Amino acid sequence: MAGELTRHPGPDAAADARPADDVPLDMDAGWQPANWPLPRVNAVDNLSDALSSRGFTEGTVRVLSHGAVRPDELRRKLSDPAELRVQGGTLLIAETRLWSAAVVPHPANPREYGRRSYALGGAAAGLRVLPEPTTSAESPAELEILVDSPGTLATRLEDAQGRLAKDNPLGEDVAVEGVLQPLTVVPMTVRHRNGHRPAALLIAADGSSRISAVHELLDYAPSKVAYEWSSDSRLFRREVNRWIRLVQKQGWESLSEAEQQKVRVLTVPARVVIGFRPNERTLLPFHTAVRNFIGLTHIRPPKPYGSAVENEAKADAVLDALAQPTRTRPARISELEKQWFAGVITAEDAEAEGFSPHRDVRAAAICRSVLGGSTKRRVNDGIRSLTAKQKPTREDRVDLAVELIIRPYRTEQNDLLQRVRPRRAVLQRALRLPEIERHLRTELRLEGATADGPSLEDLRDAALEEVEYGLGDNGELGPAQTELATKAAYYMAVADPMALQREVFGGTAYEDDRSPATVLRAMLSRSRGVHQAYEVVRAGRRGETLYEVDEKGERVLTSGGEPRELTDTLVRHTYNGEPSRTDxxxxxxxxxxxxxxxxxxxxxxxxxxxxxxxxxxxxxxxxxxxxxxxWDAAQIAELRRKLDRSDRRLAAWADTHDLAKEAAREQADDEETR
Known part of the structure; x- marks a missing residue:
């Protein structure tokens, strides 16, 4: 019965279930970068000499030598560059780290194609598209661009940074993990028609979105990078050194979160193009080879894996994180559980190791480990290990949990998209039931997980008690209702015909547009729905057809005397979400x-x-x-007074509830000591 399930059907069930070691779940540490020192002047000078000897222009020598985090390392790599073949030739590159203050987005970024402003259409001078860069006349591995004035380039760089930050927002990601993949950096000289002296830049031919996100975090204006720091090494070193000294003075742990984010992006990994070898047959110029490289990367990139494959990969990374102990906490799942969740052991081996043979029990166990509130930090760490996403959402966690849950089903169906895709979508929506994160915690005994644990009948009876107590009608299911809903959802989704389907978008007023999670809550809020969910799980485990049941859990018969098969339409009609009017x-x-x-x-x-x-x-x-x-202050004051009165009443109710709980605990303690 309910007591055997160690569940508390009252409104404080979730609070009572919170683990003792519960900590704030949004305080993820993020990456702590190395403490890079400011390079010595003689190391910068040595790199300058090496770059000059290779034929680079004076401006490029200056920006590349003071932009290198480790000048000695870059100098050594100049003599042994890596090769990157592109259409029309081979780029010679040196992988290194650069200070973020030395790199700017590509001023003629191809990502803006389709929204560029052209002079022929009457665009204002400051917003017109820039000409395409050409190969420098002074150096075969540098670009050159001609603009009207410094203001022209500054406007375009500012506009490009704003657009890139909006169209491809990466700020939250790089704030936690820094820039992970190297930027492809190419030297460029900017010449001006108005006679202003040339400016030397290091542009991100591939990676403009990343460097734009970095500059936004650091509050760098691209025009300052292009026209002040690039020409004055002392100003540049002063800007870099103020962050280095801050870390040295305060220590990493004493920095604010905002300061840590800035230090993480103080440097970026880069593939610096230091040479070019054209194809002898085509003799393609350097600027065309760079454009071809950008096109291969962005216009004709490899076909994306797709969301299902991405969720599969993230799911495996999450399992690794859950199975790995940390310095302060043990592993959340065992290696055997990891294999069971991953679906890499046979059903026979899983059962021999003591795991349930029932798919719904595995689904609930995965939900508890991946979606349960007490594992949120570990799961987010696993997701970030592949995506560097700062704040993975609950939807992200649900989607990868579903990929784990349906692995056996997908295998049985030979990955037939017409069968797998709709069931994946339904489970993703059904398991977004918020109560799953709150109630499916490790300290509650999961039905079916052990031979001596609660039975399915115990789970049903506990859920019926929660219905009688009013849970569900108060807007939230209880723990037993939630577990039963999670298990029933699996079989209702994979059934044929499906007994739970997606909501209808843009349908008529007569069509039910509730999400599967909402339908499940309405269903498990009724005694009949609890009996229905129990019957779904019981039949699903036996591989039987799902049939409708009545208030007593008996099968409903058609006019022909046959059991009525459970369908999505039938479920939505029976459990329409209206409050109970029968009691x-x-x-x-x-x-x-x-x-x-x-x-x-x-x-x-x-x-x-x-x-x-x-x-x-x-x-x-x-x-x-x-x-x-x-808005009118008098009207707002009147409304706030009403809200304040309600707020005080709610606070009083909470205080009364806490006092009653405390009194009950004291009485229990007194009785125990007698």
């Missing part, structure tokens, strides 16, 4: 729970209304009216 209760906790659900819904509605008001612009496409002009 007539107007008193007690169940009735109060329904009222609490209304309170939560109205508050959510109020929040959305405030957001909608904030979105009203002054003019089409303009700024928010209320953010610019505000």
């Amino acid at each position: 007539g209760q107007s008193t007690g906790f169940a009735a109060a729970s329904r009222r609490w659900a209304e309170v939560r819904a109205k508050v959510e509605e109020f929040t959305k209304a405030v957001d909608a008001m904030a979105d009203v612009p002054v003019t089409e496409g303009g700024k928010s009216l209320v953010e610019r002009d505000g």
